[in-house]
Amino acid sequence: MSHATQDQDRTRWGRLRGGSRIPAMTIATPVGLVLAVAVGVIAAAMWDAPTPPVVVGIGFTVVTLPALVALAWVFLVDRSTLRGALDRPEESVEGAWYNRAAQGAFSDILLIVGLCTAFLAITGIRIDVLIALIGVLLVAMGSFGIRYLVARRRG
Known part of the structure; x- marks a missing residue:
């Protein structure tokens, strides 16, 4: 496969591992959201301050969401499907x-x-x-x- 054809098969955010055609972010976003909500629920349950637990839970969810989506993406993406990624x-x-x-x-x-x-x-x-x-x-x-x-x- 030529280098030009190989770059056309690659996407900005990559695809799932295992030869899948599904974009990695399609799965990473809901997985990260579920994990962030879980962190928010745990934080709200453990919070012992005058701030309402709902506010704490939402705050923790919002703050951890980008990092957890990125973490899920790192585990799910196939490097060979990323545009501009080095092969080795x-x-x-x-x-x-x-x-x-x-x-x-x-x-x-x-x-x-x-x-x-x-x-x-x-x-x-x-x-x-x-x-x-x-x-x-x-x-x-x-x-x-x-x-x-x-x-x-x-x-």
Whole structure:
């Protein structure tokens, strides 16, 4: 199949997985709506404040609706039916940058967590688990972000 014909078969929002001709958004929208209503009902049932539960439920439904429709779409869409999507994104330049940054960040996390654990064990300093996990998360995100930017700059 030529590239032009292949692009004509692709749509802006894609189709369902499994070779279906049904647009993915046709199913993702009601699924996301049902999930958002469920979140709204749960929030309204758990709400303990002067605000009426109906208002809380509607508010939570409205706020979570776009994200839950998008999440449903991500799980339902067949990437090969999306217009402009790469056939093998893992083989792109950005994919290579991502892989290098992730590998380096993992090594950084092991090194820093190991050194910090040894330091804390030797000194006897005690810290809250939440603070330690926040530290690990910040190191991971910082290391990955810096390494990705460096890889992107190098090309």
